[in-house]
Amino acid sequence: MTPQEILDILEKEFPDADSELYFEDNFQLLIAVTLSAQATDVAVNKVTPALFKAYPDAFSMAKASVKDIESYIRTLGLYRNKARFLLETSQMLVSDYDGIVPDTYTDLIRLPGVGRKTANVVLAVGFKKPAIAVDTHVDRVAKRLGFANENDSVLEVEKKLMHIFEAKDWAKAHYLLLLFGRYHSTARNQSDAYVLLEALKEKHQL
The missing domain is CATH 1.10.1670.10 (Helix-hairpin-Helix base-excision DNA repair enzymes (C-terminal))
Incomplete structure (x- = not known):
């Protein structure tokens, strides 16, 4: 075969x-994939609607506190680390990329908590790159x-x-x-x- x-x-x-994660844009895709580490897509999809309603983009999430973000994702494994990654990633997106998710592997893996798998998912799904x-x-x-x-x-x-x-x-x-x-x-x-x-x-x- x-x-x-x-x-x-x-x-x-x-x-x-296709991805079984819920998202509406590349920022939400990046956040959802980051949250999916050691968590099921089903579990992630339960927390992201409220999270994205509160913080729909990098600018709003960058102004949150770690505790604020934790309150939305507490049911996920490693939620404390993930909350910190989400805040630091949002802050870097605002400071270095005008709030826009970058479209290169090199830039993506600069973001806190973003490893090879997450970067490749964002490139493939969000930017339709090989x-x-x-x-x-x-x-x-x-x-x-x-x-x-x-x-x-x-x-x-x-x-x-x-x-x-x-x-x-x-x-x-x-x-x-x-x-x-x-x-x-x-x-x-x-x-x-x-x-x-x-x-x-x-x-x-x-």
């Missing part, structure tokens, strides 16, 4: 593959499919996926592999990933 065949199967299973983000689901699936070795780092997995898939498919591959890992090849489901894919292939009569 080729990498392209895998994407074709997963596209049938997830025809609307980027492939590796989270726990993508990392697990890539290794189960033999795209990467079991002891590869996140960066090594990312580089191998970028080599396997065409640049135009990087963002799509991220979400398809992520959803496959979230709903089929889960951490608890030790079934062979290719057996799971064959079942989906049969399901969709491919």
